[in-house]
Amino acid sequence: MASxxxxxxxxxxxxxxxxxxxxxxxxGPPRPARYVGVAxxxxxxxxxxxxxTDALRQAAAAVR
Numbered sequence: 001m002a003s004x005x006x007x008x009x010x011x012x013x014x015x016x017x018x019x020x021x022x023x024x025x026x027x028g029p030p031r032p033a034r035y036v037g038v039a040x041x042x043x044x045x046x047x048x049x050x051x052x053t054d055a056l057r058q059a060a061a062a063v064r
Contacts, residue, residue: 036060 009032015024038056040049 009027011034016022017024036056038049038053040046040053
């Protein structure tokens with residue numbers, strides 16, 4: 001995009017507002033939705049995987 005050859009739909013976390021060669025244009029309603037899944041082993045779910053899954057759920061709930 002920086003070379004003037006494209007347009008992209010990029011999540012807010014992936015934006016670099018300091019990039020002078022690009023223009024950021026917010027998308028108005030309705031906003032695009034993204035579905036995120038988490039895959040963990042059924043038999044050996046680690047405490048860390050559980051903590052990350054819980055944090056993702058909380059973050060998703062905050063932006064709904």
